[in-house]
Amino acid sequence: AKSSGGSQYRFFSKELNASIQRMVDMEASLRRAFDENEFYVAYQPQIDIESGATIGAEALVRWNSKEYGIVSPADFIPLAEQTGLILKLGQWVLEEACREAKRWERAGRTSLTISVNVSAKQFKQPDFVDIVKGILHSTGLNPAKLCIEITESVVIDKLMFTLKLLDELAAMGIGISIDDFGTGYSSLSLLRQLPISMIKIDKSFVAEMVEERSVRAVVAAMITMTHHLGITVVAEGIESEQQMAWLREMGCDKGQGYYIDKPLSAERMQARLKETPAI
Ligand code: C2E
Ligand code: CA
Ligand code: CA
Ligand code: CA
DSSP, rough: HHHHHHHHHHHHHHHHHHHHHHHHHHHHHHHHHHHHHEEEEEEEEEEEEETTEEEEEEEEEEEEETTTTEOHHHHHHHHHHTTTHHHHHHHHHHHHHHHHHHHHHTTTOOEEEEEEOHHHHTSSSSHHHHHHHHHHHHTOGGGGGGGEEHHHHHTTTHHHHHHHHHHHHHHOOOEEEEEESSSSSOOHHHHSOOOOOEEEEEEHHHHTTTTTTHHHHHHHHHHHHHHHHOOOEEEEOOOOOHHHHHHHHTOOOOEETTTTTTOBBBHHHHHHHHOOOOO
């Protein structure tokens, strides 16, 4: 195997080198992106499923790169995590999103909330609570209007630490949402132990509802179970009227997805808010 593997190895190594080189290049661009103002935040509207009223939005970061065009956060967030840049970026997104939500409030939409994704690295900074406090203070946003989205894996790792941190955030009035619910090690006891205000049913479930009756049953059970714990349910990735109708019937509280609206620029979001009735 060793003698015949030589050329194969060299080939593999070439490929690997190319992909490492691409990562290194992208990392350099990512670092520059900050100073070049290449990041912006998009806002995906969230609605109350029963009334259809817009109740807020999720902030989703975008990278408009000179070298790579529009890069998906699915591609650059992991890189930003590896390089530690996520701390600076995440803080910027949080501040930008809170500032925008404050604008909505000033425009008379006082009940809207803003959901912001927080990565594991960010969450584990010793001064995370102080950072959040500082941002709420500087933007003047009511803490009750902010919701922080974390994934199950963030919670499970270092549970005691997380519990203390989440308690502090919840005590400030900030909402805590479990993102991509159902894809990790979610457990009932976890939901009971932590001050969770919301779960977001992962879009893979919403997608598979269409084909699979069994997935519809699982989603219905998730909603019932979560409601018993006094937790609000958001479904993400809603793409059709049919999915919306099922979720409505199951009593799902809130929703977001292309069927409702795609992630919008701050300006487009403001325009949408002008067109939709105030709640
Ligand atoms: P996520 O938090 O699960 O966000 C939902 C993703 O689904 C977004 O992708 C959104 O654009 C997309 N989406 C919305 N509606 C639909 C739909 O109807 N169908 C389908 N198939 N997809 C839909 P996006 O914006 O590309 O973000 C990908 C992921 O990157 C996010 O997943 C989140 O984990 C991460 N991310 C985005 N912004 C941030 C951020 O500011 N900080 C951190 N730490 N992560 C972020
Ligand atoms: Ca999210
Ligand atoms: Ca999600
Ligand atoms: Ca996700």
